[in-house]
Amino acid sequence: VYSSVEGLLRNPKAFFTYGRENIVNVLQAKPNTGHVVLGNLQQLGVIGPIVTQNIDDLHRRGGADHFYEVHGHFRSASCMNCSNQVPMGDLIARLDQGEIPPLCWDCGGILKPDVVLFGDMMPADFQEASLLANICQTVPKLMVVIGSSLTVSPVNYLPLEFNRIVIINNTPTETDYRAELVIREQIGQVMGKLWEEILELNDGKSPDPLPPGFNFGIMIAYLDNEVRFLQNQKSRPSVSLDSLTKHFGLVQADIKVARSIIAHSPQAPRQPLERAILDFYLQELNRMEFEIDSLISAMGLISQEEGSRIPKLINDYYNESLRILMTYARQENVLPEIVEKMATRAFGIYNFWTSANQTLGIALPAREELDRLKKIISERGVKADLNFN
Ligand SMILES: [Zn+2]
Structure with a gap:
C-alpha cells in the first residue's frame, strides 16, 4: 500500500497518513559520519559523483553537491497529471488541513512525493547516472558501493558497468564475487577510519581541495590494469609470444614515463596529503616495475624497447x-x-x-x-x- 502507485490510488488515506509520518521522520534525520565523509571527499575532489538510492536528502546536507537520487527525494511533490511541482512543506500543510489526497491547484490531479514508487518510471537522474557512470570518475572505471545490499533493480545493475568494484556493506551482496575488495563492517566506522587516515596523511589538518590538475591517478590505474593483464598471461596466455614481448616493452616504457611525470611535477606548495598520494604512486610504480621484471625473467622473455602510450x-x-x-x-x-x-x-x-x-x-x-x-x-x-x- 505504502510504496506503490497502485496503493496510493486504491487507498489514498492510508498512503498519505503513513506517508506524512514517514516524510517528517526522514526530513528530520541528520547526516551521519558516512554522509559527512563522502561530502568532504567530494569537496576535496577525491571522489566523483555519488549515486544514491536514498530519498532522505542527507548527501546534500552532508556536504555533497554532485549526486544522483535515482529513487527520487522528499524535498518536493509533483502532480501525477500535469507534473506541476510544489515544495514538500506545502504538501504537508495540506495534509494537516485534512486534504487527502492533496490535489494540484492547476488541474486537480493528485500530488505525489517526488520519490520512485513501484509502478513509477525511473527519474531522469537515473538515466544521467547510467550515462555518466563510467566516464566521470576520479579513478577510471572504479565504483565504490557503500551500504547497499544491491537487491533493488535496476540500480543494482549499475556497478556491473564498471571494471572495478569495491563494496562496503555489513552483509554479503550478490555482487561480492565481482568486487576486488569487500569490506564487511559498519559504514560509519569504515568511513570514520578513512577520514582519520586522510587527516593523518595531511599532518592532522583538514585538507584543501586537490588541484584540478592532480590527475596522476589515471596513469596508475591504467598501469595497474596492464600489469594485471600481463600477470594473467603467465598462467594462461591469450596472445602470441611476439605480442606479449611487445606488450611488456610498452608497459615498461609507460612506467618510466609515468614516473618521470610525477617526479617533474612541482613539489611546492603541495599540501602533505598531495605529497603522500604522490609517494604512494611512486611506490606503486616501483612495485609494478619489480613485478614486470620478475614476470619477464620467469617467462623467459627478452626485453624489447617500445614507445610509451x-x-x-x-x-x-x-x-x-x-x-x-x-x-x-x-x-x-x-x-x-x-x-x-x-x-x-x-x-x-x-x-x-x-x-x-x-x-x-x-x-x-x-x-x-x-x-x-x-x-x-x-x-x-x-x-x-x-x-x-
Ligand atoms: Zn496538475
Missing part, C-alpha cells in the same frame, strides 16, 4: 572530459555548479597535459581544443578559474 592516454582522457562537459552543458536541467565542476575538471586535465608537455615534450592538444572548451564555458556563463596550476 601515456601521451595517448592523457589525450584520450582530455577528450573524454570534454565529452562529459558537453554532455552536461547541453542539458537544460543541470545545475550551473555541476557544469562549472566539469569545466574545471577539463581545464585541470588540460593543465596536466601542459605540464607533461613541459617535462617530456609530449605533444599538446591543438589550440582549437582549448578554444572549444572556452566557448562551451562562456556560452553557459560558467565562472571557472582558468589560471590554476
Whole structure:
C-alpha cells in the first residue's frame, strides 16, 4: 500500500497518513559520519559523483553537491497529471488541513512525493547516472558501493558497468564475487577510519581541495590494469609470444614515463596529503616495475624497447572530459555548479597535459581544443578559474 502507485490510488488515506509520518521522520534525520565523509571527499575532489538510492536528502546536507537520487527525494511533490511541482512543506500543510489526497491547484490531479514508487518510471537522474557512470570518475572505471545490499533493480545493475568494484556493506551482496575488495563492517566506522587516515596523511589538518590538475591517478590505474593483464598471461596466455614481448616493452616504457611525470611535477606548495598520494604512486610504480621484471625473467622473455602510450592516454582522457562537459552543458536541467565542476575538471586535465608537455615534450592538444572548451564555458556563463596550476 505504502510504496506503490497502485496503493496510493486504491487507498489514498492510508498512503498519505503513513506517508506524512514517514516524510517528517526522514526530513528530520541528520547526516551521519558516512554522509559527512563522502561530502568532504567530494569537496576535496577525491571522489566523483555519488549515486544514491536514498530519498532522505542527507548527501546534500552532508556536504555533497554532485549526486544522483535515482529513487527520487522528499524535498518536493509533483502532480501525477500535469507534473506541476510544489515544495514538500506545502504538501504537508495540506495534509494537516485534512486534504487527502492533496490535489494540484492547476488541474486537480493528485500530488505525489517526488520519490520512485513501484509502478513509477525511473527519474531522469537515473538515466544521467547510467550515462555518466563510467566516464566521470576520479579513478577510471572504479565504483565504490557503500551500504547497499544491491537487491533493488535496476540500480543494482549499475556497478556491473564498471571494471572495478569495491563494496562496503555489513552483509554479503550478490555482487561480492565481482568486487576486488569487500569490506564487511559498519559504514560509519569504515568511513570514520578513512577520514582519520586522510587527516593523518595531511599532518592532522583538514585538507584543501586537490588541484584540478592532480590527475596522476589515471596513469596508475591504467598501469595497474596492464600489469594485471600481463600477470594473467603467465598462467594462461591469450596472445602470441611476439605480442606479449611487445606488450611488456610498452608497459615498461609507460612506467618510466609515468614516473618521470610525477617526479617533474612541482613539489611546492603541495599540501602533505598531495605529497603522500604522490609517494604512494611512486611506490606503486616501483612495485609494478619489480613485478614486470620478475614476470619477464620467469617467462623467459627478452626485453624489447617500445614507445610509451601515456601521451595517448592523457589525450584520450582530455577528450573524454570534454565529452562529459558537453554532455552536461547541453542539458537544460543541470545545475550551473555541476557544469562549472566539469569545466574545471577539463581545464585541470588540460593543465596536466601542459605540464607533461613541459617535462617530456609530449605533444599538446591543438589550440582549437582549448578554444572549444572556452566557448562551451562562456556560452553557459560558467565562472571557472582558468589560471590554476
Ligand atoms: Zn496538475
